Amino acid sequence: MSPSTAELQLAARRLGFESCGVAAARPLSAGEFFRDWLAAGFFGEMTWLARDPVRRTDPRQLLTSCRSVIVVFMSYHSGQTLPKPTDEMRGRIASYALGQDYHSLMLARLNHLRALLQDPSARCYVDTGPVMERAIAAAAGLGWVGKNANLIVPNFGSYGFLGVILTGRELAPTSTVQSVSCGTCTRCLSSCPTSAILAPGRIDARRxxxxxxxxxxxxIPLELRSGLGDWIFGCDACQMVCPWNRRAALSQEPAFYPAPGHVFPRLAEWIGLTAEEFARLFSNSPLKRAKRTGLTRNIAVALGNLGDPRGIPPLRAAIVDPSPLVRSHAAWALGRLGDSHGLHAAYRDEQDPATRHAIEQALA
Ligand code: B12
Structure with missing residues (x-):
């Protein structure tokens, strides 16, 4: 026999999910918004998002037998409030990525919940399939979609991951009524360093x-680089200012607490990582998604933004990196630091036309 919604919610709590709800499997009201969002091109290079939008906005297109969608929220809020040390050049990592990789951890827990359903066709997703997890969580009444587009859960704020199970079981949907919301607050809109929140809930992902x-x-587009500030992986600007996160309960999951050295990482150390060191350091971290070249590119931009002359030696090393992507961003950063000597030296040896152009621009 299938468990009731209440039994599933209890089991979810025991598995460490702060919140769990159920939405009936039907086309999402977010569908129209999503199609407009795609038509505007806001997805950038994430072309996988634009593939088959009908499937993404209706769980029954993904699993034909689907009757209900179970959705869970797990907090990763580790409450980092320490001021940034000024001893060295340091960057910033979004809090969702400070700990261990969440996909495998949450999928393993979701699979325990799925086993209770005794439904062999049921499928679990954590960021791993064409499902609109926020829209489903809002439909199940877990919280509401804030002006910063994040799902905000009463008492837990928005620092949390979502996961879903599509099942053929008919489960009682949970309440969809949320009596609270963002009200007149617009802090997230005005705090976005790259003005990516065009209107409440409407994000131009490309920015x-x-x-x-x-x-x-x-x-990274030249005009957006300065907006990155010291963020080297992800960004929490729109969540840090959210009043709902101010008194949010902390995560109960030790795996989501920061790995050593990941809060305000030392940029001069990380910019020089070899492929092997990168793989070893980030094998179980969300940071592996950026790959070594992506992370090194980001660190170069952050060093340029920090404007600290101590950034020149590590950037001069990065300007001979095997990756032209890294070299061109290091050139930009050296330009910001006014190191024309290092740029001239690099220009003499540079063969790649795009990187030569980046050096010329940096010198200009
Ligand atoms: C692509 C993606 C991104 C992209 C695009 C983000 C975006 N806002 O669209 C990028 C790389 C920028 C990104 C960034 C982040 N992401 Co992301 N991302 C996804 C992913 C894979 C798909 C999201 C998607 O479909 N986007 C398209 C937009 C249109 O849909 P949406 O935001 O999901 O849903 C919105 C619309 O339906 C809208 N809507 C519906 N109807 C209507 C009607 C009106 C009038 C309006 C205005 C809006 C509206 O409201 C929904 C909520 O925003 C999901 C996982 C998943 N499968 O859902 C994770 C996911 C959304 N991301 C997540 C996280 C944690 C983040 C970051 C916080 C990470 C970080 N710190 O750097 C940031 C937050 C940025 C932000 N403010 O949105 C979590 C969100 C958890 C939560 N509490 O909300 C998810 C659910 C992953 C997970 N499994 O936990 N992400």
């Missing part, structure tokens, strides 16, 4: 620092 530092594989 979002999270996209630029995690998903984008190529060059």
């Amino acid at each position: 979002c620092i999270s996209y630029l530092t995690v998903e984008l594989r190529g060059a």
Whole structure:
């Protein structure tokens, strides 16, 4: 016999999920918004998002037998409040990525929940399939979609991951009524360093620092680089200012607490990582998604933004990196630090036309 919604919610709590709800499997009301969002091109290079939008906005297109969608929220809020040390050049990592990789951890827990359903066709997803997890979580009444587009859960704020199970079981949907919301607050809109929140809930991902530092594989657009500040992987600017995160309960999951050295990482150390060191250091971290070249590119930009002359030696080393992507961003950063000597030296040896152009621009 299938468990009731209440039994599933209890089991989810025992598995460490702060919140769990159920939405009936039907086309999401977010569908129209999503299609407009795609038409505007806001997905950038994440072309996988644009593939088959109908499937993404209706769980029954993904699993034909689907009757209900179970959705869970797990906090990763580790409450980092320490001021940034000024001893060395340091960067910043979004809090979702400070600890261990969440996909495998949450999928393993979700699979325990799935086993209770005794439904062999049920499927689990954590960021791993064409499902609109936030829209489903809002439909199940877990919280509401804030103006910063994040799902905000009462008492837990928005620093949390979502996961879903699609099942053929008919489960009682949970309440969809949320009596609280963002009200008149617009702090997230005005705090976004790259003005990526065009209107409440409407994000141009191409401008979002999270996209630029995690998903984008190529060059970061010149006009957005200064906005990155010291963020080297993801960004929390729109969540840090959210009043709902001020008194949010901390995560109960030790795996999501910061790995040693990941809070305000030392940029001069990390910019010089070899492929092997990168693989070893980040094998179980969300940071592996950026790959070594992506992370090194981001660190070069952060060093340029910090404007600290101590950034020149590590950037001069990065300007001979095997990757032209890294070299061109190191050139930009050296330009910001006014190191024309280092740029001239690099220009003499540079063969790649795009990187030569980047050096010329940096010198100019
Ligand atoms: C692509 C993606 C991104 C992209 C695009 C983000 C975006 N806002 O679209 C980038 C790389 C920028 C990104 C960044 C982040 N992401 Co992300 N991302 C995803 C992913 C894979 C798909 C999201 C998607 O479909 N986007 C398209 C937009 C249109 O849809 P949406 O934001 O999901 O849903 C919105 C619309 O439906 C809208 N909507 C619906 N109807 C209507 C009607 C009106 C009138 C309006 C205005 C809006 C509206 O409201 C929804 C909520 O924003 C999901 C996982 C998943 N499969 O869902 C994770 C996910 C959304 N990301 C997550 C996280 C943690 C982040 C970051 C916080 C990471 C970070 N710190 O750097 C940032 C937050 C940036 C932000 N403010 O949105 C979590 C969110 C958890 C939560 N509490 O909300 C998810 C659910 C992953 C997970 N499994 O936990 N992400």
